[in-house]
Every structure is written in C-alpha cells, then in structure tokens.
Amino acid sequence: MKILFYAINGVGLGHVNRTLAIAKEIRKLSPKTHIMFVTNSQFPDLIEKANFPYIKLPIFEGDPLTKDIKKTRFIPFNLNEKLIEATLYDYEPDAVVYDTHFPFGTVKKASEFNVKNILILRKLKNRVLDDYIKQFKHFDLIVLAHSEQEFLDMKVSKQLIKNIKNKGILFVGPIIRKPENIESNYNLNKFNILVTAGGGGWNDSKRFVETCIKACSKIVNKNKNINCYIITGPLYRRDINHIKNNNLIIKSFEPKLIDLMQKCDLVVSQAGYNVCNEIMLTKTPAIIISRKDPLEDQEERARWLEEKGVAIVINTLNEKALTETIEKFYQNKVLQTKMEKAFSNIKLDMGNERLSKMIIGLIPKKVKEEVKISRKKQELFDTKYKMFKKIEERLVLIFKEKGLWEAWRGLLKKERVLREKQGTIYSKQEPAYRELRVLRKEKEKIENDKKYVEKIKSFEREKKDITKQKEEVLEENKKAEKEIKKLEEERKSLPEKEPFKTHLKLQKEIDEKFEKSFEPFNIKIGEIMEKQKLVLEGKYAEKTWNALEKDKKKLEQEKNVIWLKELKPLEDKVNLSKAVVNRYKEEKGTKDSKDFDKEIESLWEDIKNNDKKLKVLDKGIEKIDQKINNLNKEALDKVDNKIKKIQNMVDERHNKHILPLDYRLDDMLKEKEDFLKKHKLFKQFNKLDKQKKSLNKKITELQD
Structure with missing residues (x-):
C-alpha cells in the first residue's frame, strides 16, 4: 500500500507536524505501507528526520499561507497542480491525505485515477467552516481532528454540527505528536518556563518572540531561580546571538519540544491548534496570547482553555502585561496547584490511532455505516451508471458507422482542453472567492452588531420625528397656498358687486x-x-x-x-x-381689495417663515444621515476596501482569462453543432445527449 501526504505549510509547521503524527502511527500499525510527503514547507527537515521521503515543491502564487514571505520566487498555481498530478501519475498511491488545504484540480484528478481522497479538517471560525464544508466533492473520507464534545464546549451551533454530520464528516479526536520521554540536556532543577512560537514565520510570531525575549530577560535578571527556554521556530530569521544569559536559553528549533514542555512549569505561547493540544496532553499550565486571523479561531480556542482553568489569556501582546502575568503565576503557588488540578477535568481522547486505522482500511465498515450509504442506493447508482455507459457506447458507435469518430473525437479533445483550462482558472480564483465570502460575512456581522443596530434605530426614530415635523410644516404651507388662492378669487369677484x-x-x-x-x-x-x-x-x-x-x-x-x-x-x-x-x-x-391684500401678504409671510423652518429640519435630517454613515465607518470602510480590492482582482482575471475562454467554448459548441447538422446527426445526437445528461444529473445526486 502507498499513501501520499499533502502537507502545505508556508510559514508555520502545523500541517507538517499533524500529518507526521498520522504517518508515524500508520508506520507503527502497518510497517509495510510506503509513505511519501509532498510539501512546500520552508523547513522540511522534520520530515527528513522522521525518515520519510518527500518532494519539496516551490511556493505557489496566491498561497494564503505564504503572505508573510518576502523576496521569494513563486510559481503559478496551475503549475503547482501539474507537479502534484505528475507525482500522482508516477507514484501511483492508493490514498492521498490532505490536511485542511487541498487543490481542487488534484482531488478531482486523484478521484479519476481511483485514488482514495482523505481530508483532515481542524476547527476554523464557524462561518468559515460552514462555507468550507459546502464545497467538498470527490472525497472518500473527511474527518475533524476534534471530539464532538469539544465542539459543544466551544458553543458551536447545533445546526453546524448537524451540517457536518449530514456531509458524512466524522469526529475522530485531536491529532497530537506524542512525547518520547527522552532525557534532555537542559538544567531543569529550577522553575522552568517554555516559550514556543511554532514555525516562527508569521509576522505576529516575530512580534511575539521579540516581546517574550524582552519580558523573559527582565524576569531571569530579577530572579536567578527561573530558567526561560525560548524556541523561536526555524523560520524566525532575526539575529539572536547577541543575547547572553545563562538562565535565558534561545534556540531556533527543538526536535523534542513536547518532552521539554512536559518537564516545564509554565508554557507561554500563541493559541495554535497543535500547541493547545500539546498543553492539554502534557498538563502544563499556560499563558496564551491569541492571534487574530480571518479564518482561524485562536481567540475562541484560548477562551476555551481559560474557561477550563488551565490557561491565562492575554488579549493584547504587551511586554509589561506579559512580565506581570508570569511573575504573578511564579509567586502564587495556590494558582499553580489550582491550574495543574484543572487538567483532570479535561478528557483528551487522541485520534491518531483511530484515524490511522481508517486510512489503512480505506473506509472500513464502521465508517460506511456512519456515512449512511445504503445497499439500495448503491444498486440504483450502479444501474444508472451502466445506462450512462451504454448511451456513451451508442454515441461512439453512431460516429464510427459513418466514419466520423476520429473527427468527432478531435472536436471533443479541443473542448476538453478548453474546459480544463477554464477549471484551472476557476481553481485559482477560489481562494479569492473564499476570502470574499469571509469578508462579506464580517461586514454583515459589523452591520448586525447589537450596539450598532440600537444606535441606528435611535437615529431612525429621531429622523422619523423630524420628518413628521417637516410633513406638518408642508401641510401648513399647502393650506396657506389654498387660502391665498381662495382670497385671490374673492378679490377678483369684487367688481361684480354693488x-x-x-x-x-x-x-x-x-x-x-x-x-x-x-x-x-x-x-x-x-x-x-x-x-x-x-x-x-x-x-x-x-x-x-x-x-x-x-x-x-x-x-x-x-x-x-x-x-x-x-x-x-x-x-x-x-x-x-x-x-x-x-x-x-x-x-x-365684506372686505375690499386692500383687506384681501393684507391677508394674502400675511399668509405669504407665514409660508416664508415655514420655508425657513423646513431648511432647519432638512439640515437636522442631513446631520442624522451623517451620524448613521459615521457609525462603524472605519471598520466598514476597511472591509469594503478589502472587498473592492479583491473583487477588482477577480473581475480583472475574469475579463482577461475566463471571458475569452467562454467565447472560445461558444465557438467550439457552434462548431460541434455545425458538424452534426452537416452529417445529419443533430436530432439523433441531441436525443441521446439529453438522456445522458439526465442520467449524469441523477448519478451526481446519488454521489452527493
């Protein structure tokens, strides 16, 4: 058996560490299974040290995980897919395992090669995850690296959990690398603090490391009974050699990090998936600084650990706050004991072995039952598929009988090439579409914010009152104009009276x-x-x-x-x-003309005064509209500018690449139609093609 792991990491190590944990478990359960990695990680040494072969891909253009990498040569996204497809063709794996991110074209191609596609998902923001799971096609197994109880504890909506289950997605438990209980060379006799920044490549991680170095320097200088171990991550590129302190040890990489964590008294980290699970596994109290991300849900993860009583959360990265929090924890023995005991309330059911068995068995019976594929549905699928194949064979026979098969196949090949190009471009557009959906949801959230809505309602009520006053003044003017008209008519009739x-x-x-x-x-x-x-x-x-x-x-x-x-x-x-x-x-x-003139003049004066009132009321409405526009203006403008920028890029690509392909496809379809009409096959072909499309639709529904 051959298994290919697709582990894409631009500036972190999370995907590589998670897939390595599964690969090691599979090797333990099935030593004869051959495992290979495809990765674009900037630090593939982890894979090499675990004795797995790997193919190192260049970073592809538009990869969302590489936005913080500068001065790097990128390759086009479609070339990235072609390199992976070439690996599929030559390596011929039985299964491909993707961690969170996957290229749509590759998944589809693997499915065409009868290769099993397996996707490992982790918790993203609720709205992102809900949108994400709607796109899944061609996967044989999709799992969430969490327990269902963890989702319920994090207050994930029941509707989202229902959507997850309806898609056949399984909860398998957290995927975590295990400690190996190896003795370290560190002096661990003192109070030991471990600072870990993951891969260290994100800009936030760099700021995190620099703040921790400053805070820890102050702490170890103040108290000689404390050791600080700062693991910056291999992708942290700044110079640290100038820092000299026996109690402050700074390293770029620690291969046995989880063993070191197990022996430390306190962990300081961000709220990444891997490190949070490792904190729970090693039962080490933590201080966590969560990183804001449009897709990740670090803030929720940090809050959950704080609610469980095993972590202290600092919302804003700040040297003073971090120093004070560490010192408070060090001095408060009661707090240390309380947080250590709190780990007993967390049940950690690791999913490494469970998922590895599923992959080795390539969807065993238990999984099939959970996905709810009935025998009757399978039989119906097989029947429809056979009918579909018969129609295809009938179409081929019609063309061969008339000696037109080669010409027709040439037209089909041209069409297929155009559609493949179209699919590649749409795949390239997908990250942008996904980001647009996230931003629009973010905008909707700002607009639906409770305080924002209440203020809007208050302004609308004020505006309604002013509008009512305006209507009353307009009504007064209308009555005055009517009275003037009446008086003028009466004045005109004066000469007719004695x-x-x-x-x-x-x-x-x-x-x-x-x-x-x-x-x-x-x-x-x-x-x-x-x-x-x-x-x-x-x-x-x-x-x-x-x-x-x-x-x-x-x-x-x-x-x-x-x-x-x-x-x-x-x-x-x-x-x-x-x-x-x-x-x-x-x-x-009776009045004379002068009396009428006086009354009319008085009414015109009233109208003039009312017009002044109307101007004041209009200004009031204008001010309220301005206040409404200024509400959350900065946040909304920021989101709107991002949406506009991405939309312009999408539109530009669409006009430049997709529209010309659409025109060429239209010409191609016209060429096919002309070919069929020329050889008097149009009606016969359309009838069979209509049946074929109807069957294809039913087959797709059965697959979904």
Missing part, C-alpha cells in the same frame, strides 16, 4: 381723466424746472429765470382751473362712493 362696482368705475374714470388732463401740464412744468436748474448752473442768463417762473405759474393756474372745473366734482363723487362702500362693509362684513 357698491364696489360703482366705486371702482368712478375711481377708474378719475384716474383716466387725471392722466389725460394733468399729464401734459406736468410734462411742461417738468421741462421748465430742468431749464431753471441750468440757470442755477450758469448755463443761461439770470434774466431767463424770471421768464421761466412766469411760464410755470401760468401753467399751474391753467392746471388749477381744469382741476376745479373737471376733476374736483369727480373726486367728490369718488369720496362719496367710498363712504358708501365703507358703510356697506360695516353692515355686511
């Missing part, structure tokens, strides 16, 4: 008479006054003034004669009619 009609007629008559009789005199008098002005300015002789004054007086006398003779009688009539109008108004309570 005595207003007579009064207006007389007023009009006197206005016309005045304009006709007085206007010529006014013009002439005006001209005389202009000339008198010029006399005063010295442009005419002073004697002219008297002549002008004489003409002016003569005109005023003539004007006065006309006034007495023609206009005065009319004015008396107008005054009389006005008195009649006033008496009529008093008796009947």
Whole structure:
C-alpha cells in the first residue's frame, strides 16, 4: 500500500507536524505501507528526520499561507497542480491525505485515477467552516481532528454540527505528536518556563518572540531561580546571538519540544491548534496570547482553555502585561496547584490511532455505516451508471458507422482542453472567492452588531420625528397656498358687486381723466424746472429765470382751473362712493381689495417663515444621515476596501482569462453543432445527449 501526504505549510509547521503524527502511527500499525510527503514547507527537515521521503515543491502564487514571505520566487498555481498530478501519475498511491488545504484540480484528478481522497479538517471560525464544508466533492473520507464534545464546549451551533454530520464528516479526536520521554540536556532543577512560537514565520510570531525575549530577560535578571527556554521556530530569521544569559536559553528549533514542555512549569505561547493540544496532553499550565486571523479561531480556542482553568489569556501582546502575568503565576503557588488540578477535568481522547486505522482500511465498515450509504442506493447508482455507459457506447458507435469518430473525437479533445483550462482558472480564483465570502460575512456581522443596530434605530426614530415635523410644516404651507388662492378669487369677484362696482368705475374714470388732463401740464412744468436748474448752473442768463417762473405759474393756474372745473366734482363723487362702500362693509362684513391684500401678504409671510423652518429640519435630517454613515465607518470602510480590492482582482482575471475562454467554448459548441447538422446527426445526437445528461444529473445526486 502507498499513501501520499499533502502537507502545505508556508510559514508555520502545523500541517507538517499533524500529518507526521498520522504517518508515524500508520508506520507503527502497518510497517509495510510506503509513505511519501509532498510539501512546500520552508523547513522540511522534520520530515527528513522522521525518515520519510518527500518532494519539496516551490511556493505557489496566491498561497494564503505564504503572505508573510518576502523576496521569494513563486510559481503559478496551475503549475503547482501539474507537479502534484505528475507525482500522482508516477507514484501511483492508493490514498492521498490532505490536511485542511487541498487543490481542487488534484482531488478531482486523484478521484479519476481511483485514488482514495482523505481530508483532515481542524476547527476554523464557524462561518468559515460552514462555507468550507459546502464545497467538498470527490472525497472518500473527511474527518475533524476534534471530539464532538469539544465542539459543544466551544458553543458551536447545533445546526453546524448537524451540517457536518449530514456531509458524512466524522469526529475522530485531536491529532497530537506524542512525547518520547527522552532525557534532555537542559538544567531543569529550577522553575522552568517554555516559550514556543511554532514555525516562527508569521509576522505576529516575530512580534511575539521579540516581546517574550524582552519580558523573559527582565524576569531571569530579577530572579536567578527561573530558567526561560525560548524556541523561536526555524523560520524566525532575526539575529539572536547577541543575547547572553545563562538562565535565558534561545534556540531556533527543538526536535523534542513536547518532552521539554512536559518537564516545564509554565508554557507561554500563541493559541495554535497543535500547541493547545500539546498543553492539554502534557498538563502544563499556560499563558496564551491569541492571534487574530480571518479564518482561524485562536481567540475562541484560548477562551476555551481559560474557561477550563488551565490557561491565562492575554488579549493584547504587551511586554509589561506579559512580565506581570508570569511573575504573578511564579509567586502564587495556590494558582499553580489550582491550574495543574484543572487538567483532570479535561478528557483528551487522541485520534491518531483511530484515524490511522481508517486510512489503512480505506473506509472500513464502521465508517460506511456512519456515512449512511445504503445497499439500495448503491444498486440504483450502479444501474444508472451502466445506462450512462451504454448511451456513451451508442454515441461512439453512431460516429464510427459513418466514419466520423476520429473527427468527432478531435472536436471533443479541443473542448476538453478548453474546459480544463477554464477549471484551472476557476481553481485559482477560489481562494479569492473564499476570502470574499469571509469578508462579506464580517461586514454583515459589523452591520448586525447589537450596539450598532440600537444606535441606528435611535437615529431612525429621531429622523422619523423630524420628518413628521417637516410633513406638518408642508401641510401648513399647502393650506396657506389654498387660502391665498381662495382670497385671490374673492378679490377678483369684487367688481361684480354693488357698491364696489360703482366705486371702482368712478375711481377708474378719475384716474383716466387725471392722466389725460394733468399729464401734459406736468410734462411742461417738468421741462421748465430742468431749464431753471441750468440757470442755477450758469448755463443761461439770470434774466431767463424770471421768464421761466412766469411760464410755470401760468401753467399751474391753467392746471388749477381744469382741476376745479373737471376733476374736483369727480373726486367728490369718488369720496362719496367710498363712504358708501365703507358703510356697506360695516353692515355686511365684506372686505375690499386692500383687506384681501393684507391677508394674502400675511399668509405669504407665514409660508416664508415655514420655508425657513423646513431648511432647519432638512439640515437636522442631513446631520442624522451623517451620524448613521459615521457609525462603524472605519471598520466598514476597511472591509469594503478589502472587498473592492479583491473583487477588482477577480473581475480583472475574469475579463482577461475566463471571458475569452467562454467565447472560445461558444465557438467550439457552434462548431460541434455545425458538424452534426452537416452529417445529419443533430436530432439523433441531441436525443441521446439529453438522456445522458439526465442520467449524469441523477448519478451526481446519488454521489452527493
């Protein structure tokens, strides 16, 4: 039997350590089984020291585990898949074991080669894990390296656990490397603190190591009865040779780390899957600094250990806080005893042997029962598959009878090549799609945050009140405009009523008479006054003034004669009619045009004041909208910018690579259709192809 382990690690050692633990157990249970590793780990020495052969892959472009590696030459993702497929072809394994991450194309290809695909999963963030398991296809066995009780203790939703079980995913227990009880060369007679940073390649791990070195230096200088062992990880590249202290031992790598941990009094680490399980296995109290990650759930893992009473959690990496926490633990013997006793409440059922037996048996009976593949379902699958193969054979025979098989096969080959290219590009896009889903969930979480929602509701209520006030003011304006319209109509009807009609007629008559009789005199008098002005300015002789004054007086006398003779009688009539109008108004309570004007002017003033109120209310609404936009703005903008950046990259790749392939595939399908029509096979082929597709759909449903 041959088993290939796919262990991808960019800047850590977690995947390699976990798969090595399984490989060692399989070698112990089945010594004749040949095991080989495929890895891109920057530290494959672990595999070599365990006496397993391995193929070292370059780091592929877009690998999410290598984002902290700089100045590294990457290979394209599709080339990475081709190298793995070449290994599958030449090595011919019976099974491939993947740890958490897997290339979609390779899994599919292995399935086509009748190679068993086995996936080991660990706890990710709930929403990430839920999205992740929906994508699984072509796997013969999927296991979670946890116990079901651990998931329940971590308050994983029952729906997610149900989804996990419905997919046939099994809980096998934690996968942990075991201590070998080898004597070490360390002086362990004092109070011993172990600091471990895993692989040491993450930027967070580098900051963690530097903070721990500073804190431990202070502690060992202060107290000579303490030894600190700092294991930086082989991928930590910074110089540590300048640190000289007999009680502070710094190493890049410790092959027997778990044995050393077992003999120490305190562990300081981050909340990685492996180290947390090793802390529980060795029953060593811990101080944990959790690392934030969009996919990993280190914070939840750390919190769970703290709730169990075996760890103290520091949420923010801080030299002062770390120093004080270590000193507090060292000085408090009661706390040490309490944390050591708390390990008795944790049941650790290791899954190394259980999973190894499953892999050796390549899905034994027990697993088949749990996946619930019934005999009836299997028989139905076999029947449908035989029918599918018969249709395929019938199609081949039709083309061969007409001597068209080679030409048709050539067209199918072209189509297959295009679809494979399309599949490769989509596989390359998948990490970006996965990250987009995570970011959108994160955005949704920010938007659905309880405090955020309450503030939004409060602002919305305030906005609703202002909007109501605005509607009331608008309604007032509407009523005022209606009243103005009514008053204007009433004012227009005044001339039709007596005595207003007579009064207006007389007023009009006197206005016309005045304009006709007085206007010529006014013009002439005006001209005389202009000339008198010029006399005063010295442009005419002073004697002219008297002549002008004489003409002016003569005109005023003539004007006065006309006034007495023609206009005065009319004015008396107008005054009389006005008195009649006033008496009529008093008796009947009727308004004249001036009264209407006053009322209309007053209403327009009210409208003007209301318009000012509306401007103030609009500003209030604008301020509330601004407050709503500013709520969680920084967090939302950060997520939105990430989404926009990734979406732009996805769209660019789609337009550059996928769209041209789609067009070529459309042309290819058209070429196939033309070929069938030319040789009069179109109807016959479509009928059989339709049956084939229907069967294929049913077969896929049975497989799922």
